[in-house]
Amino acid sequence: xxxxxxxxxxxxxxxxxxxxxxxxxxxxxxxxxxxxxxxxxxxxxxxxxxxxxxxxxxxxxxxxxxxxxxxxxxxxxxxxxxxxxxxxxxxxxxxxxxxxxxxxxxxxxxxxxxxxxxxxxxxxxxxxxxxxxxxxxxxxxxxxxxxxxxxxxxxxxxxxxxxxxxxxxxxxxxxxxxxxxxxxxxxxxxxxxxxxxxxxxxxxxxxxxxxxxxxxxxxxxxxxxxxxxxxxxxxxxxxxxxxxxxxxxxxxxxxxxxxxxxxxxxxxxxxxxxxxxxxxxxxxxxxxxxxxxxxxxxxxxxxxxxxxxxxxxxxxxxxxxxxxxxxxxxxxxxxxxxx
Numbered sequence: 001x002x003x004x005x006x007x008x009x010x011x012x013x014x015x016x017x018x019x020x021x022x023x024x025x026x027x028x029x030x031x032x033x034x035x036x037x038x039x040x041x042x043x044x045x046x047x048x049x050x051x052x053x054x055x056x057x058x059x060x061x062x063x064x065x066x067x068x069x070x071x072x073x074x075x076x077x078x079x080x081x082x083x084x085x086x087x088x089x090x091x092x093x094x095x096x097x098x099x100x101x102x103x104x105x106x107x108x109x110x111x112x113x114x115x116x117x118x119x120x121x122x123x124x125x126x127x128x129x130x131x132x133x134x135x136x137x138x139x140x141x142x143x144x145x146x147x148x149x150x151x152x153x154x155x156x157x158x159x160x161x162x163x164x165x166x167x168x169x170x171x172x173x174x175x176x177x178x179x180x181x182x183x184x185x186x187x188x189x190x191x192x193x194x195x196x197x198x199x200x201x202x203x204x205x206x207x208x209x210x211x212x213x214x215x216x217x218x219x220x221x222x223x224x225x226x227x228x229x230x231x232x233x234x235x236x237x238x239x240x241x242x243x244x245x246x247x248x249x250x251x252x253x254x255x256x257x258x259x260x261x262x263x264x265x266x267x268x269x270x271x272x273x274x275x276x277x278x279x280x281x282x283x284x285x286x287x288x289x290x291x292x293x294x295x296x297x298x299x300x301x302x303x304x305x306x307x308x309x310x311x312x313x314x315x316x317x318x319x320x321x322x323x324x325x326x327x328x329x330x331x332x333x334x335x336x337x338x339x
Contacts, residue, residue: 041080161227162190210238
């Protein structure tokens with residue numbers, strides 16, 4: 001679990017989604033941008049697409065497509081064309097960085113909690129789009145919510161099987177009813193046989209417990225998650241039990257990053273640089289045999305000098321080195337849940 005931060009939770013979640021599943025973020029971002037463009041063009045025309053209205057001042061006339069580079073990759077932007085004159089989305093094309101940042105943050109928030117009229121209205125105002133009516137924003141939110149919900153509840157067996165899964169909890173502090181409270185965001189990312197990585201699920205829980213993790217994994221399995229051979233996470237007891245209960249055929253890899261933090265707490269400060277360097281060297285080895293041999297050297301080094309550290313390492317060995325049972329070309333993807 002990550003340490004708590006007093007931050008904008010949507011900003012933290014957007015970074016997590018971007019890192020773990022850029023393809024998903026790119027598709028959701030493209031969907032939201034094109035929905036906003038369409039609604040904005042309707043407002044310029046004075047009426048919705050194909051609607052009869054005495055207030056209509058122009059008509060839509062197809063689209064012109066152009067690529068838009070973003071931090072999650074290039075998206076296909078469909079800019080509406082008008083029968084008379086032209087439509088230029090200044091809020092997107094001239095204020096690109098500001099628009100991209102606001103859009104990606106809202107996409108992440110919507111992925112987690114669904115699309116709401118309030119959330120979309122805030123986005124529209126942030127982008128400086130002043131032409132949309134409340135009813136247009138409401139209808140756009142309803143349409144987008146259906147599409148986002150489809151992503152959130154999509155079948156996982158269609159993109160899988162996901163051989164490797166990582167799980168983690170983001171602990172954040174949010175303002176609720178004028179108070180700052182803690183919340184846990186449970187996150188799972190999968191890697192399929194083609195090496196494709198994507199977010200499998202993300203849920204908010206009041207706290208990180210066995211029950212919350214069990215509910216989370218049960219939902220993933222119900223949506224078709226299967227064929228998992230290894231799950232990587234920290235050593236949260238409830239998380240480990242939930243993995244065993246819901247994915248009984250999967251092995252467990254203790255995250256090397258989280259473990260290093262645990263070991264540092266048990267090691268004298270003056271000795272930590274040397275122990276840390278030797279621990280890291282274990283993961284630099286090219287073969288399973290070399291990994292085990294280097295771990296033995298680490299144990300030999302600590303047994304005489306730091307018996308408590310040696311015991312700590314010995315107890316964790318099997319779980320820390322679970323990755324060596326798999327091909328070495330995937331080791332870097334599976335020995336940590338912070339790839």
